[in-house]
Amino acid sequence: MANIIDGKAISAAIRAEIKEETEAFFGQHGFRPGLAVIIVGEDPASQVYVRNKRRACEEVGFYSEAYELPHNTTQDELNALVDKLNADPAIHGILCQLPLPKHLDENEVILRIDPKKDVDAFHPTNVGRIMIGDYSFLPCTPAGVMALLARSGIEISGKECVVVGRSNIVGKPQAMLLLHANGTVTVCHSRTKNLAEVCRRADILVAAIGKADFFTGDMVKEGAVVIDVGMNRRADGKLTGDVDFESVAPKASYITPVPGGVGPMTITMLMQNTLTAAKESVK
Ligand code: NDP
Numbered sequence: 100m101a102n103i104i105d106g107k108a109i110s111a112a113i114r115a116e117i118k119e120e121t122e123a124f125f126g127q128h129g130f131r132p133g134l135a136v137i138i139v140g141e142d143p144a145s146q147v148y149v150r151n152k153r154r155a156c157e158e159v160g161f162y163s164e165a166y167e168l169p170h171n172t173t174q175d176e177l178n179a180l181v182d183k184l185n186a187d188p189a190i191h192g193i194l195c196q197l198p199l200p201k202h203l204d205e206n207e208v209i210l211r212i213d214p215k216k217d218v219d220a221f222h223p224t225n226v227g228r229i230m231i232g233d234y235s236f237l238p239c240t241p242a243g244v245m246a247l248l249a250r251s252g253i254e255i256s257g258k259e260c261v262v263v264g265r266s267n268i269v270g271k272p273q274a275m276l277l278l279h280a281n282g283t284v285t286v287c288h289s290r291t292k293n294l295a296e297v298c299r300r301a302d303i304l305v306a307a308i309g310k311a312d313f314f315t316g317d318m319v320k321e322g323a324v325v326i327d328v329g330m331n332r333r334a335d336g337k338l339t340g341d342v343d344f345e346s347v348a349p350k351a352s353y354i355t356p357v358p359g360g361v362g363p364m365t366i367t368m369l370m371q372n373t374l375t376a377a378k379e380s381v382k
Contacts, residue, residue, distance in 0.1 A: 100348060100349055101325070101347075101348045101349070101350075101351035101352055101353055101354040102251070102352065102353045102354075103348075103353075103354060103355075103356055104247050104251050104326075104353055104354065104355045104356075104360060105359065106243075106247060106355060106356075106359055106360040106361060106362060106363045106364050107359050107363050109246065109247060109250045109251075109364065110243075110363040110364050110367045112250070113246065113250075113364075113367050113371065114155070114158055114159055114367055114370065117159045117367075117370050117371060117374055118158070118159045118160050120374060121159055121160040121161065121374060122160060124374070124377060124378065125160070128381055130162075130189065131160060131161055131162040131377075132161045132162070132191050132192070132373045132374050132376070132377035133161065133162040133163065133164070133187075133189045133190045133191050133192070133373075133377070134152070134156055134161055134162075134163045134164075134190070134191070134192040134193075134194065134218065134369075134370075134373045135163070135164045135165075135166065135184045135187075135190045135192070135193050135194070136149050136152050136153065136163070136164070136165050136166070136194050136196065137166045137168065137177070137180060137181075137184075137193070137194070137195045137196065138165070138166070138167050138168065138196040139168045139169075139170065139172050139177065139195075139196075139199050139200055139203065140168075140169070140170040140199075140200045141170060142198075145196045145198075146167075148196060149165055149167070149196055151366055152194070152366055152369065153165055155366045155367070155369070155370055156370070156373075159370050159374075161370070161373060161374075162189060164190065166180060168180070170200055172200075172203070174202075174203055174204060174207065177195075177199075177203060177208060178207070178208075178211055181193065181195070181208060181211045181212055182211070184216070185211075185212065185213040185216060188380075190216065191216060191218075191373055191376040191377040191380055192216055192218035192369075192372060192373035192376050192377075193212050193213070193216045193217070193218070194218055194219055194369065195208050195209075195212070195219075209221045209222055210222065210223070215235075215376060215379065215380070216376060217236070218236055218369055218372040218373050218376055219238065219239065219268075219369075219372075220234070220236050220237055220238045220239075220272075220372070221238070221267070221268070226267070226272075229272055229275055229276075230275060232279050235375055235376070235379055236371075236372035236375055236376065237272065237276065237368070237372070238268055238269075238272045239364075239365045239366070239368035239369045239372065240268065240269050240273075240307075240328060240361065240364075240365050240368075241269060241272045241273040241276050242276070242364075242368040242371070242372075243361055243364025243365050243367065243368045244273060244276075244305060244326050244328065244361060244364070245276050245277075245280070246364060246367075246368065247326065247355065247360070247361065247364060248303070248324070248326070251353060253303070253324055253353060255277060255280040255281060255282045255303065256280065256281035256282070257281060257282075257283070258282050258283065258302040258303050259282075259283050259285070259300050259301050259302045259303070260274075260277040260282035260283065260284045260285070260301065260302070260303045260304075260305070261284075261285045261287060261297055261298055261300060261301035261303070261304050261305070262274045262277065262284065262285070262286050262287070262305045262307065263287040263288070263291075263294070263298065263304070263305065263306050263307060263308055263314075263341075264287075264288065264305075264306070264307030264308045264309075264328070265286055265287075265288045266307070269307040269328055270286060270288075270305075270307050271286070273305055273307065273328075274286045277303070277305075282303065285297060285300070285301075289308075294318070295317065295318040298314065298318040298319065299318060299319065299320050300320070301319075301320060301323055302320070302322075302323060302324065303323070303324045303326070304319060304323055304324070304325050304326065305326045305328060306325070306326065306327050306328060306329055306340070306341040306342050307328035307329060307341065308329065308341050309329055309330075309331060309341065310329070310331070310341055311329070311331040311333060311339045311340075311341070312339060312340075312341070312342070312343040312344075313329075313341050313342075313343070314327075314341055314342045314343060314347060315343045315346045315347065316343070316346030316347050316349065316350050317346075318347075319347050319350050319351060320350070321350050322350075322351070322352045323350070323351050323352065324351065324352055324353040324354075325342055325347055325351045325353070325354045325355070326354075326355050326360070326361065327340035327341055327342040327344075327354070327355050327356075327357050327360055327361065328340075328341065328361050329341030329342070329357065330357065330362060338357060338358050339357055340355075340356075340357030340360070342354070342357075344356065344357075
């Protein structure tokens with residue numbers, strides 16, 4: 100049976116470290132890392148994320164601001180808010196909760212956020228910096244996966260890493276980070292042929308496709324490390340990953356559960372990025 104990677108415990112340990120560093124930063128500079136979160140409209144899932152981010156800020160001792168804008172906010176109004184936050188020295192990180200209502204242009208917002216405050220690492224400048232391996236912050240979910248691997252003592256160098264999913268926020272940056280850590284990386288997607296066969300090559304398998312319980316025991320090599328990024332709602336409302344835990348866990352050496360694996364790490368990495376942005380601002 101696999102070792103369960105406890106994302107909650109690892110996340111709590113990292114938050115405790117961030118809190119300690121934040122107090123030291125405050126002692127030295129007299130101000131706290133500041134995060135501004137923007138949400139447009141009344142999407143209940145987004146509202147939960149925003150609340151959790153605010154709580155996380157309190158937990159680690161950050162200054163935070165939340166902007167809850169009405170659904171009918173115009174692009175100009177949103178742009179004006181981003182400009183104000185870009186210019187505000189108390190704010191080191193700006194996060195605009197996606198998706199935005201359809202009449203607003205997400206790309207325009209991503210491009211408008213100052214790359215130095217882009218703690219989601221979605222701005223093309225930051226995406227490019229990740230590509231060349233010279234980065235300040237990393238997209239939160241892939242960074243969370245890397246932290247889980249590191250803190251579980253899992254060696255990446257020379258390992259066969261298979262990432263399934265190629266989105267801009269998870270799959271692609273995940274592949275790049277594993278490559279920077281000297282993994283031999285294969286990226287799969289919906290057009291990949293013989294997916295099960297490719298997955299069985301993996302020493303480290305990262306599942307990020309958004310399909311409940313898709314990866315079954317026959318797709319996994321004996322002793323593989325299996326990281327489940329997926330977050331799917333079952334018909335009964337329960338949260339489940341992309342990996343069929345029952346059949347995969349007996350074969351894996353390490354596995355992340357859902358919930359309690361990658362999920363708790365994402366906001367923690369956002370806190371890490373905000374602290375990094377604050378530190379960069381005083382350099
Ligand atoms: P997207 O829908 O943007 O991307 C899904 C990817 O999976 C695409 O590249 C798609 O391929 C690929 N895919 C879909 N079906 C298959 C299949 N049958 N076989 C192989 N590949 C397939 O999703 P995200 O990357 O945004 O998210 C992925 C999952 O991770 C979701 O469950 C999401 O909820 C979760 N997530 C969890 C986070 C966390 O904090 N734990 C944060 C972000 C996401 P193609 O490109 O060919 O269409």
